Amino acid sequence: MPFVNVDTPNCRLARVLDRLDLEEGSIAMLHTSFGRLQKLVEAPATLIECMVDRLGPTGTLLMPRYAWHLLPSARPWLGYAEYFRALPLMDLRSTPANIGVVPELFRTLDDVEVSISHFWPVSGRGPAAASLLGGQVAIDHAFGPGSVFARLVDYDVRIVGLGVTLNTTSIAPVTDWHLGPDHQRNIFTDGPISGAVVDLGGRTHVLNVTTMLPEAVRDIKPSRILNDCLHPGTDFPFVVENGSFFFSYRARLYHETALSEARKALRQGRAVPWLS
Secondary structure: OOOOOOOOOOOOOHHHHOOOOOOOOOEEEEEEOHHHOOOOOOOHHHHHHHHHHHHOOOOEEEEEOOOOOOOOOOOHHHHHHHHHHHOOOEEOOOOOOOOOHHHHHHHHOOOOEEOOOOOOOEEEEOOOHHHHHOOHHHOOEOOOOOOHHHHHHHOOOEEEEEOOOOOOOOOHHHHHHHHHHHOOOOOEOOOOEEEEEEOOOOOEEEEEEEOEOHHHHHHOOOHHHHHHHHOEOOOEOEEEEOOEEEEEEEHHHHHHHHHHHHHHHHHOOOOOHHHO
């Protein structure tokens, strides 16, 4: 299937994107819930068109390509817990991105790359995709140095949410990694978890990567940093349109704020804000 390519898509969502500080040439990590956007955009392909047009030929669009939402009628972390227990084969050629119709469509398009990961693969298309997504076979921690999510912070990528809550983000555990032994709670597995991944070329890799515990996926609430410390509308744009929420913020701003607030809390004997 060819990648969606239009000059100026006629997209009602465009007026929302106008208010989210998405500039041409930006790198954007997009989280979506298409079911909440159907009054603004007619189809998943049109949503992708809007984003591609907004970022332009020098921009890079990223989306989660996770396969662990195994229980669609339940909270996502329950599906993660089942995936964590079963450790099914991740075939990046065919395993669905079952966290939404937009990520699932995006992963099938031409020129879309993907990071090699069992729990947390990310799809990307654009000039920065290879630098952000490559080299993951050698990474031993899903949120440590060199991981895709650490690179999102390093590159100061813009985290974009369309129709999702402020708790929908994947960079938050990078801050938990940085806290190291000072952290009051176990967020990650005690050691690497082994899982098989088939790459786009058909080669199988057995990865050994430290990842998040299911109970951490359940409890983590990045919105407590975004709402209480960064303030929507002041430090980052936040729009309500037709009953749906839209936002964007800089990954580095979130990380540096969360790390500062966490260290302050730990000095005072309190839990980190996003887990309290």
